[in-house]
Amino acid sequence: MIDATQQEDAQTDGLLIDQWKAGDQRAATAIVERHAEALARFAGRLGVTDDVDELVQDTFIRAFSAIESFRADSSLRTWLFTIERRLVIDRRRAQARRGHDIELDDMHAASGFDALDTMVADEAGQRVAAAMARLTRMQRDVFTLRVQEGRSYKEIAEILGSTEGAARVHYHNAMRAVKEFLHD
Amino acid sequence: MTECRSPEFQDLLPDYAAQALDEVTMTRIAAHLTDCVECADDLAVLHLVRQTRPRVVVPDIARIVAALPPSPAVQRTNANVTVGHLRLVRDSEESAEPNTAKLAASARATPPPSMRSPSKKGAVFGLSIWRVAATLGVIIAGGASVLVARNGLTDAVDPAAVVAVQGGDGVASTPAIVMPERAETVAVATPNRAEPVSVSYGDLGDYSEDELQNMLDRLERWDGATSTEPLPGVPILLASGGGTP
Numbered sequence: 001m002i003d004a005t006q007q008e009d010a011q012t013d014g015l016l017i018d019q020w021k022a023g024d025q026r027a028a029t030a031i032v033e034r035h036a037e038a039l040a041r042f043a044g045r046l047g048v049t050d051d052v053d054e055l056v057q058d059t060f061i062r063a064f065s066a067i068e069s070f071r072a073d074s075s076l077r078t079w080l081f082t083i084e085r086r087l088v089i090d091r092r093r094a095q096a097r098r099g100h101d102i103e104l105d106d107m108h109a110a111s112g113f114d115a116l117d118t119m120v121a122d123e124a125g126q127r128v129a130a131a132m133a134r135l136t137r138m139q140r141d142v143f144t145l146r147v148q149e150g151r152s153y154k155e156i157a158e159i160l161g162s163t164e165g166a167a168r169v170h171y172h173n174a175m176r177a178v179k180e181f182l183h184d
Numbered sequence: 185m186t187e188c189r190s191p192e193f194q195d196l197l198p199d200y201a202a203q204a205l206d207e208v209t210m211t212r213i214a215a216h217l218t219d220c221v222e223c224a225d226d227l228a229v230l231h232l233v234r235q236t237r238p239r240v241v242v243p244d245i246a247r248i249v250a251a252l253p254p255s256p257a258v259q260r261t262n263a264n265v266t267v268g269h270l271r272l273v274r275d276s277e278e279s280a281e282p283n284t285a286k287l288a289a290s291a292r293a294t295p296p297p298s299m300r301s302p303s304k305k306g307a308v309f310g311l312s313i314w315r316v317a318a319t320l321g322v323i324i325a326g327g328a329s330v331l332v333a334r335n336g337l338t339d340a341v342d343p344a345a346v347v348a349v350q351g352g353d354g355v356a357s358t359p360a361i362v363m364p365e366r367a368e369t370v371a372v373a374t375p376n377r378a379e380p381v382s383v384s385y386g387d388l389g390d391y392s393e394d395e396l397q398n399m400l401d402r403l404e405r406w407d408g409a410t411s412t413e414p415l416p417g418v419p420i421l422l423a424s425g426g427g428t429p
Contacts (some may be wrong), residue, residue: 004203021257022257023255023261024255025249025255028249028252032248032249032252033415036245036248037240037242038297040240041240044240052243053243053244056248057247057248057251060251061251064252093297122236124235124282125235125236128233128236144200147201148233153195178229179225179229182229
């Protein structure tokens with residue numbers, strides 16, 4: 001049902017990975033170019049505002065270090081998102097241990113998402129950002145992964161460590177909440 | 185608002201908005217949208233949300249790539265280069281058996297230059313110098329002792345003979361001999377003898393075989409430790425020919 005674009009993306013990523021394994025460093029550059037911006041955007045969706053570059057770099061380093069464990073049953077970008085999200089969680093836990101007031105509960109709205117307001121220029125965009133800021137963290141993560149990153153429910157479940165059914169429910173609840181906010 | 189009667193299409197609306205579906209599915213959803221108000225409303229929201237993708241600063245690709253670990257092939261190549269270099273050294277000196285443990289043992293047996301003690305060579309060289317100096321000291325002191333034992337008091341010594349005893353190598357700083365300038369004779373005084381006896385050393389060829397052997401025997405029995413100190417009450421003055429080394 002999904003068109004050939006994602007299949008082509010997966011094939012391209014697989015080919016680049018094989019080339020990099022064979023010693024072609026240009027393949028690594030191509031992989032980074034294909035996914036770095038999406039990772040930076042996803043970091044913003046996760047509420048990361050500081051050191052996004054460093055987070056993206058750490059994500060790639062961890063991914064390339066463990067490239068042998070990558071299985072083609074999920075897309076490379078999904079795998080990268082999974083790694084990045086785990087890094088963000090690790091960072092927040094480390095900050096929490098240092099005494100910072102960081103939200104770790106997925107069931108609460110994320111104040112960090114308000115940072116998106118500054119990145120959205122027009123009024124409609126700011127209303128959307130405000131609507132999404134009211135979502136729970138899990139709803140927002142599912143919604144952005146589904147709508148803005150085009151991930152399937154299966155991939156979302158893999159990234160977030162959840163199930164396809166739960167991802168689908170979170171998506172519909174998020175859609176309902178956003179529509180209600182925008183129509184008010 | 186009416187409920188959508190085709191939830192499977194509703195699930196696919198994000199993919200429809202992204203135009204990431206095959207043509208058949210795209211057509212079916214398009215037909216569904218003409219009849220389903222809720223899905224049409226969802227689609228409008230989806231388009232709006234997609235348009236509000238936050239701008240992000242594109243990360244520094246070159247910096248990220250530079251920080252990446254080397255690929256498995258590069259790691260293997262680096263490992264082969266290292267092993268090959270070691271094998272080349274070992275093959276030229278030992279056998280062609282590819283045994284890295286043996287290479288490591290060889291490397292331990294021959295430490296790299298940076299690990300070698302720089303003082304070892306100097307210590308050996310220094311020890312040789314001290315051996316020569318000690319031997320000459322023993323010979324000189326022994327010769328003086330022999331003369332004293334044979335002739336008692338010596339009041340005049342040919343400087344040339346002293347040089348001959350010293351071996352002519354200029355070891356003039358031996359404590360038992362002082363070599364002032366303009367000194368013409370070497371006076372050796374011993375309190376055990378009543379009058380000084382002038383002794384000319386001349387050449388070693390002047391001695392008989394028995395005398396030379398006797399001198400050598402005494403040298404062998406000589407306690408070298410005393411040679412480092414001047415003989416008590418035996419001032420030695422050396423005539424011209426000496427000098428500060």
